Structures are given as C-alpha cells and as structure tokens.
Amino acid sequence: MNELLVFMCDGAPVRGEIVSICSVWQAILERRNDPPAVRKILGDFVGAAVLLSASLKFEGTMIIQAQSKGPIQLLVVECTSDLTIRATVKLSIDAGDISPHATLGELLDASNTGQLVITLDPAKRQPGQPPYQGIVALQDHVGADIRPVTSVAEAIGLYMQHSEQLDTRIWLCSNETHIGGLLLQRLPDSGGHAHLDPEEAAEGWGRIQALGETITADELLNLSPATTFRRLFLEESSQNGVRSFPLRKIQFACRCSRTKVADVLRMLGEEEVEDIIAEQGQVETACDFCGKEYKFDAVDCRQVFKTDLLSDATRPPSSGH
Ligand SMILES: [Zn+2]
Numbered sequence: 001m002n003e004l005l006v007f008m009c010d011g012a013p014v015r016g017e018i019v020s021i022c023s024v025w026q027a028i029l030e031r032r033n034d035p036p037a038v039r040k041i042l043g044d045f046v047g048a049a050v051l052l053s054a055s056l057k058f059e060g061t062m063i064i065q066a067q068s069k070g071p072i073q074l075l076v077v078e079c080t081s082d083l084t085i086r087a088t089v090k091l092s093i094d095a096g097d098i099s100p101h102a103t104l105g106e107l108l109d110a111s112n113t114g115q116l117v118i119t120l121d122p123a124k125r126q127p128g129q130p131p132y133q134g135i136v137a138l139q140d141h142v143g144a145d146i147r148p149v150t151s152v153a154e155a156i157g158l159y160m161q162h163s164e165q166l167d168t169r170i171w172l173c174s175n176e177t178h179i180g181g182l183l184l185q186r187l188p189d190s191g192g193h194a195h196l197d198p199e200e201a202a203e204g205w206g207r208i209q210a211l212g213e214t215i216t217a218d219e220l221l222n223l224s225p226a227t228t229f230r231r232l233f234l235e236e237s238s239q240n241g242v243r244s245f246p247l248r249k250i251q252f253a254c255r256c257s258r259t260k261v262a263d264v265l266r267m268l269g270e271e272e273v274e275d276i277i278a279e280q281g282q283v284e285t286a287c288d289f290c291g292k293e294y295k296f297d298a299v300d301c302r303q304v305f306k307t308d309l310l311s312d313a314t315r316p317p318s319s320g321h
Helices: 023-029 036-055 152-164 197-212 217-221 225-239 258-266 270-280 298-306
Strands: 003-009 014-021 060-067 070-078 086-093 117-121 132-137 139-143 146-147 167-175 179-186 242-244 282-286 293-297
Touching: 003 036, 003 225, 014 036, 014 086, 014 225, 023 036, 023 086, 036 060, 036 070, 036 086, 036 152, 036 167, 036 179, 070 197, 117 152, 117 225, 132 152, 146 225, 152 167, 167 197, 167 217, 179 197, 179 217, 197 225, 217 225, 258 270, 258 282, 258 293, 258 298, 270 282, 282 298, 293 298
Parallel strands: none
Antiparallel strands: 003 014, 003 242, 014 179, 060 070, 060 117, 070 086, 117 132, 139 146, 167 179, 282 293
C-alpha cells in the first residue's frame, strides 16, 4: 500500500489524512535489529512523520529527532514533502536489555530530559540561512505537576498545538509489518469554511473527532486508506460532504552520498583521518539510515583534503548569524 489519503470535510472545518505503510516499513526494518519496544516507537514516529509532513505547507525535508538520556539516545525520521522517508535509531551504550513493554516515556526519558526537535529544511534554502527548528519537551506541565508524554501521537499533537496553533488529533499504530495512522486537524473557521457559524464549526469538529475515535488498531494496520476512509466517513460524506484527494505514494529513499561522507571526513580533520588510515589501512563507514558502506583508502583521503572548502551541508545551522 504505502499510501496517504488526504480529505477535507465540507460540513466541518476539518482536514484529515489517513496513512498506510507496509513495504517501506520493511525497507527501514530490514537494515536494523532493534528491540521490539524500540521498533514499535520507531514505527509510530515514521507514521507520524508522513502525516505531519503532508499537513505542512512546505517544500523540503522535515526531520523529527527525539533526543534523550534514556535507552534511546537518538531517533531520527526524515520525510520529504514528496513523501520519501528514511529513519534510524541509536541506543545508548548502557541501554541493556530493553523490556518489550517499555513505554515511550521510559525509552525517551520523558519524565526528565527527553525532547523532540522538529526541523524544517526548505528545498530552496539560501546559503547560510538556518533551517526552522521547533523543540517540544516530552513532558506535559499540568500546574505544578510534570507528566511524561505517553505516546508518539500525543507528542506530535503537542508540537502542532505549540508550533502551528492548530488543534490536531492523531491515532497511530504499528507492528512488525504495517504502520497505520489517522490525523484530524481543525482548520480556522474562516477560509474555506466561512459558511459555518461558530457553533456549527465547533459541533462539526466534535462530530468528526467522535468518528475518528471509533477507529481500531486492526483497521489502522490492515485496511487501505481508501477503505478506512469509506468506513469512517460514509454517513458524514452523504449528509455533509467529505472530499478525498488523489492518493499519494510513500517511498523509501536515502540521501546519503560519497560527497557527504567526504564532508564528514573534512570535519574530522586531516590528522584524525591519517591516524585511522595508519591504524586500519582505510576509513570504513556505513550510513546510519540505509546501511550502505563507504570506503576511503589513503589515496581517496588525500583527494578529500586537497580541497579545503566545506560544502554548505556540513556547516552548523547557526552559521547564518
Ligand atoms: Zn544511506
């Protein structure tokens, strides 16, 4: 399937998306060997990345990074505006055995330091212009109490609330073979839904959310977006109108290249690289996302340091200041 369906309600100020991912998820997993609890969270983040990326009016790459001092040190999911995706996880060296029942809160140290960094890197970024970054703590402050966020859906919902000021509800589910997700977003009452009075608009948002709440994990994982859409919105569609747009394809694609690895070697510095060559004969590295191996022998490395210009991609984002 690997499809995303976008729909728009006529009788409620709501835009929605339904996603189903299977072989693209397999492509991500076949290069990895993560514990089941980590895989589950990665799956939810992949689903969330596609839903989020498709809901932003933005050309370029969206990067969701979860950083913590918990067992998951770093989790990165990248999704471009044409829905190509790649993902990786780095576990802490002292992660130990991770229980299959470990929660998002535990894995990402949500009661303490865990946070999400969401970066929007425009396709046509001016040299030196920093990409847009939003940071969301994985803790919800309720008065004086701190409550760890319990799901990826909740974390992304908080991000949308903070950064886009849009009420967003997300349902996500993933297993070994499939990822499914539903997103509902309340649009401003003006715009395309000016024909609804505030009461009708509020009532419509409530009605569509209630329909969303009927979705089951089984439906999210096993039905195509088109089938889920028909099941959920059959009645709403005939009474108030719901329009669906052409299905969009989701693909796996990595952006790694020999040029980018060469940039990393330049960042390491000539001395460091010469030490590695002296010890190991060559520099060997594998892409964290797709596993592709890159090898640089002594001659390659000399070539790398002949040009001392850093390409823009390796400069820190703050270089524009
Ligand atoms: Zn790669």
